[in-house]
Amino acid sequence: MINEEIRDKEIRLIDSDGSQLGIMSAKEAQRLANSKNMDLVKIAPQANPPVCRVMDYGKYKFELAKKEKEAKKNQHVVSIKEVRISPSIDEHDFNTKVNNAIKFLKSGDKVKVTVRFRGREVHHSSLGETLLQRFADRISELGTVEKRPKLEGKNMAMFIAPKQS
Known part of the structure; x- marks a missing residue:
């Protein structure tokens, strides 16, 4: 879940550089992410309280796709x-x-x-x-x-x- 999809009252927030910002309300965390022109992404929904991170979601998805493509290129298909x-x-x-x-x-x-x-x-x-x-x-x-x-x-x-x- 990203940005407005996060409906929890309290969340544990991690900044984009990896530092812990503590427990705060989802609205406050969203405001903080918006001020940095980044997205609020829920990374551990099963934790109590859920853990969210401030990151550039588009860049994250791009890097993930790039790693997946690189891994696919290095594997040999046995026929x-x-x-x-x-x-x-x-x-x-x-x-x-x-x-x-x-x-x-x-x-x-x-x-x-x-x-x-x-x-x-x-x-x-x-x-x-x-x-x-x-x-x-x-x-x-x-x-x-x-x-x-x-x-x-x-x-x-x-x-x-x-x-x-």
């Missing part, structure tokens, strides 16, 4: 990149997929490795599991297996997260 392979993949193609996964892990993204079974290949799901295990062994220095290989329909998936350095 999930997918690498699809088949159980009958050739060695060179497998190495290419491993290199792609390494590139994703270095940029800080999680990797979902999917083995797609076609037709009757799904009956030999152990081939896919050994392939995914081989994949995990190849990138073990950059990533850790977050979710073990699991068969979901005609796909077997495994999640790999980048190692924390």
Whole structure:
């Protein structure tokens, strides 16, 4: 609550420089804030008596938004990149997929490795599991297996997260 929205009889007032001005009526505090061309802002409504502060509310909101924007800029959003392979993949193609996964892990993204079974290949799901295990062994220095290989329909998936350095 700010300015005229404050309806309490008595409040504890803090000046704009942080010094305590004591307990006074809300009208008197409002008059004091107006004389300084500032706002009266309730900062602790649950206290007895409530605590109010004399401050420039517009500047305060601007600084808050600025800090929030700065914090948002510094955070990294982790996305999930997918690498699809088949159980009958050739060695060179497998190495290419491993290199792609390494590139994703270095940029800080999680990797979902999917083995797609076609037709009757799904009956030999152990081939896919050994392939995914081989994949995990190849990138073990950059990533850790977050979710073990699991068969979901005609796909077997495994999640790999980048190692924390």
